[in-house]
Amino acid sequence: MxxxxxxxxxxxxxxxxxxxxxxxxxxxxxxxxxxxMVRSWRLLRSVLTTNRSIYVITSKEAWNDVEPLLLREAQREGAVGFDCEWVHIRGRRRPVALLQVATCSGLCVLVRLSHLKSSIPDSLKAFLENEAILKVGVGPLEDSNYLSADYNLMVRGCVDLRHLLLRCQELDQADSDEASVKSTGGMGLNALAERYLGRTLDKDWRVRASDWEADTLTKRQENYAAEDALVGIHILMMMVEKLWTPVSPVVSLLPGPLWNQHLSKQILQICRDYCDIKFSSKKDQDSGPSMKNKQSTLKQKANTRAYSIRKEPLYHHCQLWAPDDMPLCMIDPKKARWYVTKGLGDLVSEDPLIVRLNFEPAGRPLMETQEGKFRLQERENICVVCGKDESYIRKNIVPHEYRKFFPNILKSHENHDIVLLCVECHRLSNVLDNTLRTQLAEEFSAPIGFENGAKATIDNSRKSVKHAASALVKCRNKMPEKRVIELENILKEYFQVEDIAVEHLEVASNLDVKIWNKDYQAHSQVVFEAYKKVGLVKLEQRWREHFLNSMKPRHMPDCWSVTHNAIKVRHKMSSLPYDHPDRELYKVVLVGTDGFIDVPYSPTDSRENSPSNGTQSEVFTMLPTLDDKTMINGTI
CATH class of the missing domain: 1.20.5 (Single alpha-helices involved in coiled-coils or other helix-helix interfaces)
Structure with missing residues (x-):
């Protein structure tokens, strides 16, 4: 009441x-x-209220002034827009001239690498290597590879926006219950900007192909470069709104610092599956039975784009024995069974698989040496650096570009310098290899890539003649008469004739438009020729030492040695008479053409159980040579 x-x-x-x-x-x-709604508003506001400021960096001092501000904003947002510009001269790419990074707030830093060159600040290197700060854009991994090749800069945390675009399309498909989703528009940066920001970028070829190595950039160049990087981070923010994983509605109402902290975590969570993964434009996103399966397929394919990940183990614990039951090596199961199928060996055991040869092999491992023990050990299928036991890739410690010039004694039936690395360690090792490449280039005056000239250049005049002839042969009846006359005039001028005959069309259609540089020598060939004078094993050993020092592997196989091959080559050299022509080859391997070595002749006795006619022994020694691409566990 x-x-x-x-x-x-x-x-x-x-x-x-x-x-x-x-x-x-x-x-x-x-x-x-x-x-x-509040979250979308906050993300949209961060894009719309951008106050763009451009800093052009041409010296260490200028970078040191802006670096603290850039680092603070990048860490707050968890990502930056990333892009690079360079110049092409006569169809050849020059080193990256401009590095662009931008934060969502509008801070655009344009680093003129062409001006810094060898004086690149360590803090810039650390910023690019910081994988906690994502570098987003269209094709950022390709740009990072150029930076690695040109300046030995390692960029980690690259995310291609096209990966996220496909995820957004999959979510649209799930929301609309359609059987498939077709991409609206292209997947370039301009198309994404139009789709997510409603903006059109300045893609005038006069700016895009302008001189990025000029002493001073024009205002239009600066705006173009800054906008490319800034648009990348803004597109990411709009994609994040679509891909956001809700945790609590309260998050959207958090104050600024806490909101930024949660936003950066969301960005990392959304992008973590696509870090440093190359995007392929191949249309392989076919519709599947469910969205979950499609996402799994996308992730699996994306992870195999940058490198060819092994689908099966590299090492198999299968043994090959000599007729007297002496172990010879570890071998691939298919190879072992090949001996049995061909009647060259007998099956001793299935588990473990052991095959005994019924003829005397051409050689046996030197059991008293480390090299002999290395051949007989069971190697694990793990990353030799970190120990990861999945998604591993073969790594050639001595790069193939140098190894391909080696004589067979150093590369035939050899797997000592092939190890397994996980994807991350493999990429890191490839980047660090550029350090030694650069050193070799400086020591032996063997510039890398564009600086060393081209093996061949294109003769544009011949190219236009060839295209004109091909067009007349294939499409003459479909072209306007005016165009036919234009093409015929090109051919008449080239052949210096008044009428074009069928013979002229045939000759022009098959023109070689390349101008070959007879004096061209690849960087690796110059280095090889230099070490050929002092001993090729020294080049092998240098690369092995580089791998140990740069990667610091913790799981290398037992008996793996920097000096591998030296004892074996010397032993084989001692079995040859003094007048044998191959002795000079072994000398080049050990001490080079300019060196001297005295290896006494000490012939080894042949075994009594080898076939009298030598047929089966020849079969064994004449087996197909295993190159770097088909190497098995071990051979004889």
Missing amino acids: VVRNWMQHHPAFVAGTLLGGACAGAVFYHRKAIGK
Whole structure:
């Protein structure tokens, strides 16, 4: 009774309380929608309220001034827009001239690498290597590879926006229950900017192909470069709104610092599956039975784009024995069974698989040496650096570009310098290899890539003649008469004739448009020729030492040695008479053409159990040579 009287005397308070409760209930009921709306508004505001400021860096001092601000904003947002510009001269790419990074707030830093060259600040290297700060754009991994090749800069945390675009399309498919989703527009940066930001970029070829190595960039060049990087991070923010994983509606209402902290975590969570993964434009996103399966397929394919990950183990614990049951090596199961199928060996055991040869092999391992023990050990299928036992890739410690010039004694039936690395360690090792390449280039005046000239250049005049002839042969009847006359005039001028005959068309269609550089020598060939004078094993050993020092592997096989091959080559050299022509080859391997070595002749006795006619022994020694691409566990 008292309460009723009180309510009658305070109607405004009662009405306000009821209205407040109703509003609170409505807010609670629609809390997810409200949280999403506030989140979208905050992300959109971060893009629309950008205050762009451009810093052009041409010296260490200029970078040191802007680096603290850039690092603070990049860490706050968890990502930066990333792009590079370079110049092409006569169809050949020059080193990267400009590195662009931009934060969502509008801080655009243009680093003129062509001006810095060898004086690149260590803090810039650390910024690029920091995988906690994502570098987003279209094709960032390709740009990072150029930076690695040109300046030995390692860029980690690259995310291609096209990966996220496909994820957004998959979510659109799930929301609309359609059988498939077709991409609207292209997948370039300009197309993504139009789709997500409603903006059109300045892609005038006059700016895109302008001189990025000029002493001073024009305002249009600066705006073009800054916009390319800034648009990348803005597109990411708009994609994040679509790919956001809701945790609590309250997150959208957090104050600035806490909101930024949660935003950076969301960005890392969304992009972590696509870090440093190359994007392929191949249309392999076919519709599947479910969205989950499609996402799994996308992730699996994306991870195999940058490198060819092994689908089966490299090492198999199968043994090959000599006729007297002496172990010879570990061998691939298919190879072992090949001996049995061909009647060259007998099956001793299935588990483990052991095959005994029924003829004397051409050689046996030197059991008293480390090299002999290395051949007989069971090697694990793990990354030799970190120990990861999945998604591993073969690594050639001595790069193939140098190894391909080696004589067969160093590369035939050899797997000592082939190890397994996980994807991350493999990429890191490839980047660090550039350090030694650069050293070799400087020591032996063997510039890498564009600086060393081209093996061949294109003769544009011949190219236009060839294209004109091909067009007339294939499409003459479909072209306007005016165009036919234009093409014929090109051919008449080239052949210096008044009428074009069928013979002229045939000759022109098969023109070689390349101008070959007879004096061209690849960087690796120059280095090989230099070490050919002092001993090729020294080049092998240098690369092995580089791998140990740069990667610091913790799981290398037992008996793996920097000096591998030296004892074996010397032993084989001692079995040859002094007048044998191959002795000079072994000398080149050990001490080079300019060196001297005295290896006494000490012939080994042939075994009594080898075939009298030598047929089966020849079969064994004439087996197909295993190159770097088909190497098995071990051979003889």
